[in-house]
Amino acid sequence: MINQLKRPPVFIFLILLFIVLFGPLLAPYDPLEPKPMNTLAAPSWNHWFGTDNYGFDVLSRVLYAAQIDFSLSLVGVLIGGGIGSLLGATAAYKGGFTDFLLLRFVEVIQSFPVLLFALALFAAIGGGNRNMILVIAIVNVPMYLRIIRSSLLPLRTAEFIDAARCAGLNGLTIVIKHFIPNAKGQIFSLFVLSCAYAIQIIAGLSFIGLGVEPPHPEWGSMINAGAGYLMLGVWWPSVFPGLAIVISVYTINGLSRQQMTHQIRSSV
Amino acid sequence: MKNLLEVKRLHVEIKSNDKCSVYPLQGVDLQVGLKENVGLVGESGCGKSMILRTILRMLPHGGYQTKGAISLNGNRIDKEDDNYFETIRGKKISMIYQDPVSALSPLMRVGEQISDIYRYNINATKVEGWNLALNLLESLGIVDPKKVAYRYPHQMSGGMAQRINIAMALVCEPQLLLADEPTTGLDVTTQMQVLELLHTQLIRLSASLLFVSHDLRVVKKICTKVGVMCKGKIVEFGNSSEVFSNPSHPYTKSLLECAQI
Amino acid sequence: MKSQNYSGNEDSKQKNNYAILIRLMRYFLKRLGILFIVLIAVSMLTFSVTRFAGTPLYAAIGVYSTKEMIEERKEQMGLNKPLWLQYVDYLKGLSNGDLGSSRRTFAPVKEEIGERLPATAELVIYAVGISIFWAVPLGAIAAFKPHSWADRLGSVLSQFGVSVPSFWLGLIFIYIFYYILDIFPAPFGRLGGSDPPPFVTGIYTIDALINGNFTLFLEAVKYLAMPAITLSFTSSPPIFSVTRSSFSNVLGSKFVEAARSYGIPSRVIKFRHITPNAAPPIINIVAMTFGYMIGGAVLVEVVFSWPGIGTYAVQAMDFSDYDPVLGVVLLSATLYVVIYFLVDLLQILLDPRLRE
Numbered sequence: 001m002i003n004q005l006k007r008p009p010v011f012i013f014l015i016l017l018f019i020v021l022f023g024p025l026l027a028p029y030d031p032l033e034p035k036p037m038n039t040l041a042a043p044s045w046n047h048w049f050g051t052d053n054y055g056f057d058v059l060s061r062v063l064y065a066a067q068i069d070f071s072l073s074l075v076g077v078l079i080g081g082g083i084g085s086l087l088g089a090t091a092a093y094k095g096g097f098t099d100f101l102l103l104r105f106v107e108v109i110q111s112f113p114v115l116l117f118a119l120a121l122f123a124a125i126g127g128g129n130r131n132m133i134l135v136i137a138i139v140n141v142p143m144y145l146r147i148i149r150s151s152l153l154p155l156r157t158a159e160f161i162d163a164a165r166c167a168g169l170n171g172l173t174i175v176i177k178h179f180i181p182n183a184k185g186q187i188f189s190l191f192v193l194s195c196a197y198a199i200q201i202i203a204g205l206s207f208i209g210l211g212v213e214p215p216h217p218e219w220g221s222m223i224n225a226g227a228g229y230l231m232l233g234v235w236w237p238s239v240f241p242g243l244a245i246v247i248s249v250y251t252i253n254g255l256s257r258q259q260m261t262h263q264i265r266s267s268v
Numbered sequence: 269m270k271n272l273l274e275v276k277r278l279h280v281e282i283k284s285n286d287k288c289s290v291y292p293l294q295g296v297d298l299q300v301g302l303k304e305n306v307g308l309v310g311e312s313g314c315g316k317s318m319i320l321r322t323i324l325r326m327l328p329h330g331g332y333q334t335k336g337a338i339s340l341n342g343n344r345i346d347k348e349d350d351n352y353f354e355t356i357r358g359k360k361i362s363m364i365y366q367d368p369v370s371a372l373s374p375l376m377r378v379g380e381q382i383s384d385i386y387r388y389n390i391n392a393t394k395v396e397g398w399n400l401a402l403n404l405l406e407s408l409g410i411v412d413p414k415k416v417a418y419r420y421p422h423q424m425s426g427g428m429a430q431r432i433n434i435a436m437a438l439v440c441e442p443q444l445l446l447a448d449e450p451t452t453g454l455d456v457t458t459q460m461q462v463l464e465l466l467h468t469q470l471i472r473l474s475a476s477l478l479f480v481s482h483d484l485r486v487v488k489k490i491c492t493k494v495g496v497m498c499k500g501k502i503v504e505f506g507n508s509s510e511v512f513s514n515p516s517h518p519y520t521k522s523l524l525e526c527a528q529i
Numbered sequence: 530m531k532s533q534n535y536s537g538n539e540d541s542k543q544k545n546n547y548a549i550l551i552r553l554m555r556y557f558l559k560r561l562g563i564l565f566i567v568l569i570a571v572s573m574l575t576f577s578v579t580r581f582a583g584t585p586l587y588a589a590i591g592v593y594s595t596k597e598m599i600e601e602r603k604e605q606m607g608l609n610k611p612l613w614l615q616y617v618d619y620l621k622g623l624s625n626g627d628l629g630s631s632r633r634t635f636a637p638v639k640e641e642i643g644e645r646l647p648a649t650a651e652l653v654i655y656a657v658g659i660s661i662f663w664a665v666p667l668g669a670i671a672a673f674k675p676h677s678w679a680d681r682l683g684s685v686l687s688q689f690g691v692s693v694p695s696f697w698l699g700l701i702f703i704y705i706f707y708y709i710l711d712i713f714p715a716p717f718g719r720l721g722g723s724d725p726p727p728f729v730t731g732i733y734t735i736d737a738l739i740n741g742n743f744t745l746f747l748e749a750v751k752y753l754a755m756p757a758i759t760l761s762f763t764s765s766p767p768i769f770s771v772t773r774s775s776f777s778n779v780l781g782s783k784f785v786e787a788a789r790s791y792g793i794p795s796r797v798i799k800f801r802h803i804t805p806n807a808a809p810p811i812i813n814i815v816a817m818t819f820g821y822m823i824g825g826a827v828l829v830e831v832v833f834s835w836p837g838i839g840t841y842a843v844q845a846m847d848f849s850d851y852d853p854v855l856g857v858v859l860l861s862a863t864l865y866v867v868i869y870f871l872v873d874l875l876q877i878l879l880d881p882r883l884r885e
Contacts, residue, residue, distance in 0.1 A: 113823075116861050246692045249692035354794060371786075374881075374882055376801065446790075
């Protein structure tokens with residue numbers, strides 16, 4: 001286990017986790033305190049990442065945004081993943097028409113490109129953090145449903161399920177307590193990946209102005225705010241938030257890869 | 269009398285990318301004489317299939333022969349380059365596999381696959397190859413060769429597919445046939461048909477057989493000599509009648525006990 | 530050889546060709562049925578959004594309306610009918626191609642999408658083309674030689690492709706290649722000041738070539754380069770992965786080993802055995818990527834001010850103009866589902882095993 005910790009992906013991930021949890025404490029400035037005298041200042045010792053067009057310190061905003069992005073994605077994935085797993089297990093367990101129906105339902109959701117789906121949803125019920133979580137959740141349901149369903153499908157006829165049924169347990173209990181735990185590994189690795197994906201979605205939506213509303217710091221909207229200045233040579237308001245996204249997603253994916261190779265090796 | 273195939277002190281290592289290696293063969297000695305049927309038995313994972321693959325140099329990625337020698341008709345072949353093996357495979361030494369349907373390309377019609385062997389081994393044209401393929405199917409006793417030739421592998425029964433595989437392996441009349449559990453997975457009646465075909469064909473070609481199996485009954489039936497393998501080494505080798513009735517190595521004894529022969 | 534009658538054993542395995550055809554027809558009809566169900570569900574979703582997205586009623590009337598005027602308008606707009614009838618009207622409209630009108634420009638959405646679709650199509654076609662160009666060969670080499678430079682390069686590019694936000698990458702490209710290096714033009718559309726070529730397909734590069742206007746073609750390419758590369762980079766990881774794993778699977782399969790042992794030369798094996806068997810999943814993922822990207826190119830379009838359906842939807846959103854948004858969403862979803870259906874059928878065509 002200690003050897004695991006020494007490996008780069010896990011190590012960097014822990015640093016990332018630290019930043020996410022304690023970002024606000026590390027931030028040198030208040031992310032919402034504008035300094036009108038000091039707008040668009042290049043990176044310096046005072047402002048490691050420079051300042052943006054309102055005079056906000058970019059570094060502080062990046063650190064605060066980490067919390068917002070991660071927490072939104074986490075909650076969304078937990079909700080969507082939870083529902084998706086349950087539905088997937090139900091589809092595998094019940095089979096027949098329920099299975100058919102659930103698969104069609106998921107196909108419908110998956111036929112919408114994520115961003116456009118979010119656009120349509122926001123058109124219907126407005127934007128904001130809560131609906132952002134809803135979008136993430138809905139987007140995740142199909143993935144979890146499909147994967148849990150395919151890994152549990154072969155177990156549908158397993159003996160321990162029959163045994164549970166004979167013992168008189170009702171369907172829902174069986175599904176939750178006996179069926180789903182068999183897909184634990186799948187659920188976990190999917191979880192890690194979907195968090196990374198969710199961060200991309202949140203950033204993308206905030207970039208086009210939906211989702212997290214400015215002036216709240218969010219990586220995507222920061223990139224948007226800085227975009228116009230990029231062509232004038234002011235690169236720091238956009239580049240640093242983007243780097244944060246790249247590092248976060250890359251590390252999280254790296255962690256999942258690490259997990260997978262570890263699983264494979266330990267099962268040999 | 270020279271042996272057809274001689275394997276001396278063969279060691280094989282398989283390096284995986286994270287620096288840990290597996291050693292499936294740790295010093296194998298065996299000989300196959302002319303017109304001889306030699307069996308190789310042992311439990312799963314003891315390395316018997318690996319020997320066959322090493323002889324034809326078809327080791328998995330990362331696999332190397334580290335020590336030992338393989339000779340065919342007295343000439344060392346393990347030192348030759350890969351191009352040389354393309355002259356050996358199918359022509360001097362051939363191999364048949366356990367799952368006959370998987371051994372055929374799923375997207376190609378059976379007739380075409382047979383025809384390919386003629387086209388690329390004896391330079392037949394496409395038309396010639398196809399006709400030769402039909403002849404081959406007919407010689408196997410297949411009633412409607414045209415219909416069968418147009419089929420895809422998954423549309424055949426295991427028995428027919430395996431007989432076709434055997435025929436394909438023997439097209440160029442090799443001296444040695446390697447067989448990796450060819451009857452495992454077939455039902456008993458089909459096994460008989462396949463073994464019968466093997467038997468007649470080998471006699472016709474005066475070819476030898478190296479037959480790997482974990483089914484001791486089959487080996488006892490068709491092999492004159494047998495080698496017992498355990499963990500990458502051959503622990504006992506001799507005439508099959510002697511080995512089966514009077515095993516000397518303790519592993520052989522326990523193997524025979526488990527199989528209740 | 531003794532001539533034995535083996536046909537008794539084979540009769541049970543002999544498939545009547547007629548029976549296969551019937552089975553295929555049933556599968557086709559079943560998939561078609563599912564296609565319709567999904568499309569209906571998609572339309573229901575977009576329909577419900579049109580009902581939710583603020584009452585169009587008040588926006589159409591204005592502040593000084595009397596109750597009678599409101600009622601009259603309601604009747605006129607069909608808002609008094611039961612919900613399911615409204616849905617049927619909606620479907621009728623859709624079958625005529627009526628996707629509503631933009632509240633801002635008052636032009637029919639169908640027209641405006643039609644004007645912008647070629648731009649998106651051009652971008653997506655080139656992006657997928659670029660992806661295939663590098664991801665498929667690299668994936669194949671990576672499968673043939675695991676842990677080689679190809680494998681590692683492809684893996685790293687894939688991982689970055691997934692980690693980098695497409696809009697940010699676009700901005701970085703603009704910064705480097707326009708601002709610093711001045712290689713590519715400023716991201717303000719598909720052509721600089723020039724007039725577009727005479728309309729044939731709407732795809733400027735093709736139209737320019739058809740009209741023999743090589744300078745215009747080059748100009749279109751210059752403007753296309755950055756957005757296409759950006760879009761390609763972030764959507765190619767799955768293509769690389771699938772190519773690599775597909776070839777890897779086939780390389781490890783028994784029939785490849787058997788073919789080698791029968792003496793078939795490796796060159797022949799590569800073309801007759803390996804590639805046809807490795808191809809179906811790759812074709813699958815390329816088609817799916819294409820289908821997804823029609824709607825999924827939104828962010829890249831926005832960054833490069835590319836006049837496609839993506840920017841159209843986003844701009845409309847900014848003005849709370851919902852018909853265009855839903856029109857684009859409906860179109861993308863429909864295209865995706867149809868492509869998915871076609872790919873499914875293609876799989877059966879390619880793989881005889883699926884016909885059982």
